[in-house]
Amino acid sequence: MTAIRRLAGLGLALVVCAGLLTATAAPAAAQQAAPYTAYGVGLRAGAMIGANIGGRSCGPAVAVTATGTWLMYIAVSSPCSPRAGDVVSFTVDGQAAEQTVTWSEGGAPANAAAGIALTVAAPKPTVTTAAAPAAGGFTGSISPSGVSLASFTGTTAQLDTAGAAVKATSISATLGGKVLTFVVGAPSFVNTEFNTAFASGLQGTLVIVKT
Incomplete structure (x- = not known):
């Protein structure tokens, strides 16, 4: 009878330990989720690249290097709180870029060699209509x-x-x-x-x- 009680106690202890390990491992796994790696080439040196999801910034903008490259990591812990399927928009010197990507854990640009080729749409020309001569x-x-x-x-x-x-x-x-x-x-x-x-x-x- 004593042996049975000891085995029961040992089993309960193992269950409790397993539960504690699971509870502590889940947050750790979430914190260690791989970020989305965003990058590109061929931009003007010194230009500032920003990222946002629905207008929420994903963190400080990064500067384009002297060789025209840029790199940023968009992690789950970023201020924009990315989730799988979220659309990430970019800015170049504060102006909205035409390209977007879909965030995913451990994701990267579809074009591995060129990355994300960011472009900003040229402003539409202002059309000035000459005023008609005054009547009379x-x-x-x-x-x-x-x-x-x-x-x-x-x-x-x-x-x-x-x-x-x-x-x-x-x-x-x-x-x-x-x-x-x-x-x-x-x-x-x-x-x-x-x-x-x-x-x-x-x-x-x-x-x-x-x-």
Whole structure:
């Protein structure tokens, strides 16, 4: 009976020891998980390479060496807390790179020789649209005496006002292959054909101004 009790006690002790070993080994194994090894070649020396997951930094940026190479390890313990399948994004001097990788324990770039070829998209050119001339105004120089070629945007009433301001005698424009003339300051019946042709106004229309 005593021998049986001793064997039972020994068995219990072994079970407890095994449990303690398992409990202490699990955290140790997690801490020792292999990091993802990220690297690349061919970048400008001194450029700073950063990594993040969902905007969370994976640690301090690393500098590109004099030979154009860079290397960083993204471990489970990194601030971005990577997990298998997480998408890792990179930055070059603070600008988002076009390439990403999928984090995995002990992972590395698919192209072992070149690593991750980081590139930053060129900024889109800013398209500046020239402002349209103010309604009721000429675009171009009007000679104080003679004939000038300009453009006009506005209604025929505004054309009459603008023409008077530059002391124009008449203003002509072509529509459908026909030259139509607007006489500045004349009664409306004189300019009926012109006013009808441009009932919706002139939109940057080329005009000949006689002063």
